[in-house]
Amino acid sequence: MTIVNSIRVYREQAGLSQDQLGERLGVTRQTISTWEKGGRTPPVAQLTNIARALDIPIDLLLHTNTSEANTAASTGLMFRADQPSVLKSHLKEHLTQKASDYALIEELAGELPNLPEMRPLSGYNDHIVEEVAKDVRDWLGVGEITPLGDVLAHLEAKGLKVILHSLPNEISGFSAYTETFGASIIINETHPTERIFFTALHELGHLIFHRQEYKEAQPPTRKNDPREKAANHLAGAVLLSRDILSRELYPYRDRWIPEPLLADIKLRYGVSLRTTIYRAAQIGIISKKQCGQQIGVLNKKYGADREEPTLAKPEGLTRLERLIYRLLVNDELTASRAAEVLGTPLPEIRDILAKWMEEDSD
Structure with a gap:
């Protein structure tokens, strides 16, 4: 059943003639007839009025054409992944469905999807990344020293779609977009909270710096790829700005950063112990050598993929x-x-x- 045919079906179920429905909508009988014959499709704004006039949820008018909408979306949604091999056709199809459903809900609710501003970056430039990180914090509505809190809620408040999905453990996430659907950030829901937050901002970095590279086929990311360095740097700099680090860690300049302090920073800023150490080295509070030593101690104590304390999952509705x-x-x-x-x-x-x-x- 097509969208236009469904108007006729639900009109007849409501016991209304074309004249009566037209009167409720403020249009002529000929307009109703044209819609029902498929000569013209009513705009989404008018579909809302039609649903109200027929006393039905609007998605009954839109859901009938979901498969066609998904087919169009599957050819238009452009993905980017650090490991493209994970983007199997069935996974892309499933996630395209999720993005399409999310977009439909946005449309029904009168909400607009969004894309972050592009700042194309070839290679890796730490000064540019730090400046963009400041702009991102401003865009998210936080100052230079305010903890972000729930990163996912901040991104969704800006109209980005965040989709949590179970992925292989070695895959943190990836992202996709179209100009119509806006941006979708897909994150491995099985990962710890601090890694989920970091991944969300890492993918935001790709959407900002590398959106021109999103396409159907892409080569795998090289080891030490400058694009990955840029996205990782942006994620860390948004979570822990230079001002935050200077305030929190200045007394430990060129000294060993105590693990209890790292744990306290993790709980307050939603960032891993390792990210804090990397950021301290990035802005020169500690040396790269000390950074490697402290990371080595954590790896020996917890293993490469674990650490304590554990961050609670974000509460509340998405x-x-x-x-x-x-x-x-x-x-x-x-x-x-x-x-x-x-x-x-x-x-x-x-x-x-x-x-x-x-x-x-x-």
Whole structure:
């Protein structure tokens, strides 16, 4: 069933003639007839009015054409990964579906997708990266010494799509975009919180510095690739600005940084112990030699992929969840569609919605 045919079906179910529906919408019977015959497709803004007039959620008009929309998206969504071999066709198809669903929810909720400003960078220039990191912190609405807190919430507040997905442990994440869908950052949900935050900002770095490289086929990243150095540097500099590091670590200049202090910084700024050490070396608080020694001590104590203390996962709803429940409360989305988009069992969606409606009535 196409979008235009569904208008006719739901109009007839509502017991309305073309004249009556046209009167409710402020258009002529001929316009309704044209829509239903496929001569012209109503704009999304008008679809909202049609759904309201027919007393149905708007996604019933849009979901009928989902497969066609996904086909278009699969040919347009441009990915970039440090290890392109992980982007198997089935994974790209699945994540394209997720991005497409997210974009539809945004559209229904009247929200706009977004892309960060491009700052193309060839090679690696630490001075440029530090300056861009300052601009990114300003863009995210934090000052030079304010902890970011929930990095994912900050990025989603700017209209970027953050999608948590289970990936092989060696893959931290990757990103994709189209001009229509905006940016999507896909992150390995099984990783520790501090690594998730770092990966999100690492992929933001690629979207800023290397967006011209996003395409269907790309060569694997070389060892010590300057693009990776730039993205890693940006992630660390956004999490820990030069001013933050100077304030926190200046008393330890050219001295061993105590692990309890590193742990305290981790809990306050959401950054790994290792990132703090790397950043201290980047801005000259400690030497590269000492950086290597301190990292070696941590690796011996915890192993290369672990450290303590453990950061709690971010609490609260994601932006996608907030948009979906807002649409559900306003009868602009079906519970079954919400369950499909969120990957949550339908009974659970209904239970959560009942709580929202109960609180709303109070």
